[in-house]
Amino acid sequence: MDLHQxxxxxxxxxxxxxxxxxxxxPEIQEVADYVGDSLGLSQKAAETDAEMIVFAGVHFMAETAKVLNPDKKVLLPDLMAGCSLADSCPPDAFRKLVEAHPDHVVITYVNCSAEVKALSHIICTSSNAEKIVNSVPKDVPIIFAPDKNLGKYIQKKTGRKMLLWDGACIVHEAFSMDKLLKLYKEHPGSKIIAHPESESHILETATYIGSTAGMIDYVKKHPAEKFIVATEAGILHKMQQEVPQAVLIPAPAEEDNTCACSECAFMKMNTLQKLxxxxLHETPQIEVSEEIRKKAILPIERMLELSK
Structure with a gap:
């Protein structure tokens, strides 16, 4: 049998x-029971009846699954599959900010450690961040962490001024404006679609801004068109499956690399062999202390409730 079988x-x-x-x-996506964005993955992790969860993603995603499923084994193919955005928000430093602003509601993007989630009131994803922010009364100040680009975008959408943590995803900050404009000239009539973790000047060029799931839905509504896709290039596999007739072009990164796109080295650490x-060996397992888990599950459950 091959590995897939x-x-x-x-x-x-x-x-x-x-x-x-x-x-x-792609080969991991093909063997998965569910492929999705952070919100969809959190929802699936919360509702699964399986005894074991293998999370083909990065560390904070598997941690979230463990927080939701303390009695199940949660595995991550490679423990070194981290996240530059999560790393940009160390728990000790974030705790100081939270303690200095006790009157603020703390909304954190799911791309953070369990310790940071435990310091939060509500978690959000790029799919529901606008809805989550709008759920907070207008007279209540907000801390938004860790992604400053998503935070700026949500501020613009909601009109809410928030205290933003200075964090970012290196993948979404790697897009080259000059190369993007050159690519757009080479493909006149194409539509730029972008993830809100991208920098403001990239978002200003976009016809559509949304989560990975939102971007796929947008392309499905315009199946015969050409798109320049400004997010991690792994999304192109599922997007092309869903809309085979669409022309999909990855947005170019600053660096000259073989794929001429922006790839997350952490996401690509997982392989079919490691999976x-x-x-087979039921390792490496993700563990979260019960103290942290009890605190972290509350803001996650608030998000899941608000996302119904």
């Missing part, structure tokens, strides 16, 4: 579910 067999034997993010390599090995 072996993984499928092991899933059945161990009553396991494989959850994968859109940014994973098989972790399912």
């Amino acid at each position: 072996k993984i499928t067999e092991l899933k059945k034997q161990k009553n396991a579910v494989i959850l994968a993010h859109y940014y994973q390599v 098989y090995d972790c399912l």
Whole structure:
């Protein structure tokens, strides 16, 4: 049997579910039970009946699944699959900001550690950030962390002034404006679609701004068109499957690399072989202390309730 078949067999034997993010390599997406964005993955993790969750994504995503499923085994194919955005918000430094502003409601983007979630009132994703911010009474001040680009975008959408943490995703800050404009000239009539973790000047060029799931839905509504896609290039696999007739072009990164696109090295650390090995040996497992878990689950559950 090839690895795909072996993984499928092991899933059945161990009553396991494989959850994968859109940014994973295509062969992992193909063997996953569910492929989605952070909101969809959180919802699936919360409702699964499987005894074991294999999270094909990055560390904070698997942590979130563990917080929601303390009695289940949660596996991550490579423990080193981290997140530059989550790393930009160290818990100790964030705690000082929160303690200095006790009157603020703390909204944190899901791309953060369990410790940072435990310091928060509500979690959000790029799919629901606008809705979450609008759920807070207008006279209540807000701390928004860790993504300053998403925060600026939501400020613009809601008209709310928020205290923003100075964090960012290196993948979404890697897009080159000059190369993007050159690419657009080469493909007249194309539409630029962008993830709100991108910098403001990139977002200003976009016809549509939204989460990875939102971007896929937008392309599905305009199937015969040409799109320049400003997010991590892994999304193109599922997007092309959903809309085979659309022409999809990855937005170019500043650096000269082989894919001429922006890729997350952390997301690409997971491979099909590592996925098989972790399912076979049931390691590495994600652990979250009960103290942190009890605090972190409250803002996650508030998000899930508001997202229904």
